[in-house]
Amino acid sequence: MVKVGQNILGISPYKPGKPISEVERELGIKSAIKMASNENPTGISPKVREALIDALSDLNLYPDGNAFYLKQAIVDYHKKLGENVDFNEVFVGNGSNEVIDIAIRTLVKGDEEVVLSKLGFIAYELILNAADIKMHLIPQTSDFTVDIDGIIAAVNEKTKMICLINPNNPTGTYYTREKFEKLLKAVPQDVILIVDEAYFDFADAPDYPNGLDYRSMHPNMLVCRTLSKAFGLSGIRLGYAIGPKEIVDYMNRVREPFNTNSLAQVAGIAALQDAGYLENAIKVNREGREYLYREFDRLGVRYLPTQGNFILIKIGEDENSGFECYDYLLHKGIIVRMVKNYGLPNWIRISIGLMNQNELFIKYFEEFLKNRK
Ligand SMILES: Cc1ncc(COP(=O)(O)O)c(C=O)c1O
Numbered sequence: 001m002v003k004v005g006q007n008i009l010g011i012s013p014y015k016p017g018k019p020i021s022e023v024e025r026e027l028g029i030k031s032a033i034k035m036a037s038n039e040n041p042t043g044i045s046p047k048v049r050e051a052l053i054d055a056l057s058d059l060n061l062y063p064d065g066n067a068f069y070l071k072q073a074i075v076d077y078h079k080k081l082g083e084n085v086d087f088n089e090v091f092v093g094n095g096s097n098e099v100i101d102i103a104i105r106t107l108v109k110g111d112e113e114v115v116l117s118k119l120g121f122i123a124y125e126l127i128l129n130a131a132d133i134k135m136h137l138i139p140q141t142s143d144f145t146v147d148i149d150g151i152i153a154a155v156n157e158k159t160k161m162i163c164l165i166n167p168n169n170p171t172g173t174y175y176t177r178e179k180f181e182k183l184l185k186a187v188p189q190d191v192i193l194i195v196d197e198a199y200f201d202f203a204d205a206p207d208y209p210n211g212l213d214y215r216s217m218h219p220n221m222l223v224c225r226t227l228s229k230a231f232g233l234s235g236i237r238l239g240y241a242i243g244p245k246e247i248v249d250y251m252n253r254v255r256e257p258f259n260t261n262s263l264a265q266v267a268g269i270a271a272l273q274d275a276g277y278l279e280n281a282i283k284v285n286r287e288g289r290e291y292l293y294r295e296f297d298r299l300g301v302r303y304l305p306t307q308g309n310f311i312l313i314k315i316g317e318d319e320n321s322g323f324e325c326y327d328y329l330l331h332k333g334i335i336v337r338m339v340k341n342y343g344l345p346n347w348i349r350i351s352i353g354l355m356n357q358n359e360l361f362i363k364y365f366e367e368f369l370k371n372r373k
Helices: 020-027 046-058 068-080 096-107 123-130 148-154 177-186 245-254 262-273 275-299 321-331 355-372
Strands: 090-093 113-117 134-138 159-165 192-196 221-226 239-242 310-314 337-339 344-351
Touching (some): 020 321, 046 262, 068 090, 068 239, 068 262, 090 096, 096 159, 096 192, 096 221, 096 245, 123 134, 134 148, 262 275, 275 310, 275 355, 321 344
Parallel strands (some): 113 134, 113 159, 159 192
Antiparallel strands (some): 090 239, 221 239, 310 344
């Protein structure tokens, strides 16, 4: 018997959205569609495809451990947006999940504590439990937004880090500029802020705060972004953080030497330079979102207005309703996400798809609602 810590024993492994191939194999379904993992439904950028094909012949060599050209492309990308980022303020990783993991493992130790919202991306809890770090999980407000006042109130002398997700997953809700500024004013400067903006590009609310605009107000801040969502590269695993050089330097000491592979680096550069792809992905998402809102209103279904590329919808009152809906749709070849593990057994989360996927989803969703009456 192998002995491991109580913290490891207490971890339930992350359950990703069911892969398409698994559903097709298990249920004998052809052309299943996945609306479960907040991926980009528009496929990969042709420019990324081209860059990847070119890069294949160098796969016998290790990648550039410093990801020089990728980091330069990130700096240039932000420069075009009028955001001043220094090369040494960029940290890249194997998905933003790894970036967050390394930030926590590098920066929080012993009995130092982390404050975060309870209803947020579940990976945080896994990372913190694996690192055996004490966390304060602050319940969301009654309208399912991150409770900024609750987070401020939970900060104590042991707080080393606060993790914020905006827009939040799985709710799609966001905290406003005003709330963020309130937090920045209230929190001691030496507390490290992780601002996870995985869904940044989809957010279009006028009072949505861009974390990068606030770096001077709180220097100990890491703004995390990912290429997995709007840039359409979930499978290649690439994310990054922008933060103070000192923190980036410490994180670079902890990461493994080649934590972004050469294909990810090349794909990332091409994706960041393909403005047309990004623009289209955002448009497809916005149109899909408006369509789904209209349909949910027609069907009288409660949903949370979203700033991301997914929508949380309430299925019924009874505990099993989320599963029933998930299972019904699964047998029609549509994979959505149960959110029971977030304490919401009667809700499901769907990722916004291409219009024909959204329509198909609505067709079977309506059928499900009728069948259960
Ligand atoms: C809020 C949030 N942060 C981070 C991630 C991790 O993304 P990735 O590791 O693909 O960059 C996700 C993925 O779904 C997410 O929802």
